[in-house]
Amino acid sequence: MEPIKTLGLVIRVAAYREAHQMLTVLTQTHGKIAVSAPGVRSFKNKNHAVGSPYRYGEFVLKVTRDGRYSLMEFTPLAFFDNINKSLHAMQTGMFFLELCEKIAPEEEPMPELLRLTLNALHFLAKTDRDPDAVRLGYEIGVLRLSGVCADLTSCVKCGSREDLVRFRPALGGVTCIRCGGFVLDRAAHSLLLMTDTELQKPLFSFDVPKSTIAATLRYTEGMIHAQLCDDLKQLRALHELFPIL
Template sequence: MKKVDALVLRTIDYGESHKILTLLTPTYGKIAVMARGAKKPSSQLGSISQPFTYGTYLLMISERGMGTVAQADLIDSFRKIREDLFKTAYASYMMELIDRFTEEREPSAGIFLLALTLLSYLADDKDPEVLMRLTEVKMLDFAGIRPDLFHCANCGQPVETTIRFSIIKGGPLCSDCQASDERAIWIKPATLRLLQTFQAMDVRRLGEINVGEDVRRQMNKVLRQYYDEYSGVQLRTRAFLDQLHKYELDF
């Protein structure tokens, strides 16, 4: 038996009454475990088998095969997220990003802390769009596609500010190299600065950030196209988020 702090990244139903939980733990990394009977109303495992739940889990795990949850103590159910359709969509997106770029059974205290901090911020009503962009920037490292945001992607000289970001070349362009990619995305200097800040910062230090509409739109565009170009992953939760966003605009 192993006792570990864990976050539930996602769950799937298994048979009539069981659930398979994808847990993120600092000590064992990401692991899939069976929660037997978790779908039964009387089950003690019901409340700790929900997405985004944070708890201490007692697990039976072996070298091979799927582990089993013996019991668990709830630390935080993040009820404020699960009871809100929008927050649920944002959390699902952030946890999917983390899930897709995390290997099974590779311990990472850093990624666990990132996930937990992001969910706490979302529950505490921090700006969800800022949190999603922060997740995207941070996960570039774990996905192995970290862009160099401080040097020109064309000539390598230091770039303090820019007005163009080249997806194809994979970073900002200096003033001499603006013409090297005619499809480069126009961005404000503030957009590059925020990307740099997010890349370098300790997520626990995120204060209140006021981000203008232009910068939001540009960050979203740069990150989305960068992921599309380099990550090789289609995110399931993104389509739903896009739908929600449209609905918000129409409303």
């Protein structure tokens, strides 16, 4: 079989026998795949740079007869090492990789998720944006890509379009004051509506008070837990270190 060439981001690394590593890579053309990387833990190996999370670049992969991928060559295009500049940014980045790994389909392309994750890592590592604001942008993007809560303009329980100041994660969206649920303040609702209508661009550049970011994170994380995955260790660690106030 011909080798394949694709762009990809390393989202997990595990040691595997002596100098080998098993990588989990989110690729542009094949979705999430496991890649064995022989010898890369050795400093002398030409592909040594691939052996850490957050590496993005071009992969040349050999496909074995039983359909597994083995690394032939890696050309780095971007590093996000700066993510370790603060504990807050570092822990947020670990959560991004965790969430990305959980929702990425195996062997099925999802280039929008790769683009969104690279954008989020860029803002986290290379700008002064508040990590909580970047996290909110990433979570809104992930929910949108996963098709959770397409409609923010009517109550998911009764269909009313008035007084949408609550939300019910189990039902997957906003609710009116009569149907009840968790509190979603008006500023948080406006922010969600704004990012819903203007697609990618404002996800990482909105300028709102910290309290609105916190209120909106309660919504996005309620939805992620109820609709996508409820076992997110890195998010739990993030909440313990940097509680949402």
